[in-house]
Amino acid sequence: MAQYSGFKQLLIYAVSMFIIALSFYQWDMSQRKQEERIHETQELRKQPLRETCAGDKETFKHRLEDVRNNELANLIVDDKHGIIYCYIPKVACTNWKRVMFSLTKDEPYPDPASISPDLVHLPNILPFLNSFPRSEIKAKLKHYTKFLYVRDPFVRLFSAYRNKFQEHNEYFYQRYGRHILRLYANQPDPPQSLKEANASGMRVSFQNFIQYLLDPLTERNEPFDPHWRQMQRLCLPCLIKYDFVGHQETLQQDASQLLKILMLQDNIQFPPSYENMTTPAFLLDWFSAVPLEDRRKLYELYEQDFRMFGYKRPRELLDG
Structure with a gap:
């Protein structure tokens, strides 16, 4: 009887070990499959980058x-x-800057969501690559993990317009709004302040904004503001071989994957973000006020962003 009891205990132990081993195997296989999916997704995102850069050696910069x-x-x-992060305005850059700021502190890292969004946009709060000597820049670009986040170019453009010209932003009114009203809205003497402009019902329309972007003198006088400068110009993806390309459209999922790749998933959490409400129908409604020819010219202006980052040509906006 004692022999039978001992055998039973041994059997229970063996079964328990088998279940544990099976669970570990299943977990390991799940992790491997997840890593494979991430790798496949990243390869799909990097392929158009490689093809565009390889196909045009003159337009894009390939050497430091x-x-x-x-x-x-x-x-x-x-x-x-x-880590090196290339931030693109209007592509979750505030939250990623909050993450990067948290990582400058001692462990346990502060929750990025607790950090003021205004703080991370102040000068000299975060270290930038161009503050280092060229030899160090070259070494960091070679050895560090590099990532960026991109977004549908037209959705990003519309987001910039709404944020800077529809919301109360005195700086952008003074820096760009009065100039745009003067040149493209037939207002030779626009109001001196945004408050006065709002009181008189005077606003920069989306069409005025597009006219400003398409005017050759705009770029000739000075580079586009970073909020509407082309993404490939901000992040130089033909020079910098990014290890991870995130998309705004899958922001939370990509953030989780990236933190795992950086082995920071247990130390820091990406702040929750609002769901993007800019649907194709919504975008079409706003672009309907823009002449078809201007829409096509606008696509040409941002075509490299569409091509490099794998976004489809918006036929519903461009084919009439």
Whole structure:
């Protein structure tokens, strides 16, 4: 009887070990499949980048020697974790800056959601790549993990318009709004302040904004503001071989994957973000006020962003 009891206990132990081993195997297989899916997704996102860069050696910059320091102004460096993040305005950049700021602190890292959005946009709060000597820049670009987040170019453009010209933003009214009203809205003497403009019902229309972008003098006088500058110009993807390309459209999922790749998933949490409400129908409604020819010219202006980052040509906006 004692022999039978001992055998039973041994059997129970063996079954328990088998269940544990099976569970570990299933977990390991699940992790492997997840890693494979991430790798496949990233390859799909990087392929158009490689093809576009390889197909045009003249338009895009491929060598660090050809790049001025101010062209590296959007690259944030984290030496402690070996990370470089290229931020693109209107593509979750505030939340990623909050993450990068948290990582500059000692562990346990502060919750990025607790950090003021205004703080991370202040000058000299975060270390930028162009603050280092060229030899260090080259070494960091070679060895650090580099990532960026992109977005449908027209949705990003519309988001910039709404944020800077529909919401109360005195700086952008003074910096761009009065100029746009003067040149494209037949207002030779626009109101001196945004408050006065709002009181008189005077606003920069979406069509006025597009006219401003399409005017050759705009780019000739000075580079586009970063909020509507082309993404490929901000992040130089033909020079910098990004290890991870995130999409605004799958922001939370991509953020979770990236934090795992960086081995930070247990140390920091990406702040929750609102769901993008800009649907194709919504975008079409706003673009309907823009002449078809201007829409086509606008696509040409941002075509490299569409091509490089795998976004389809918006036929419903361009084919009439």
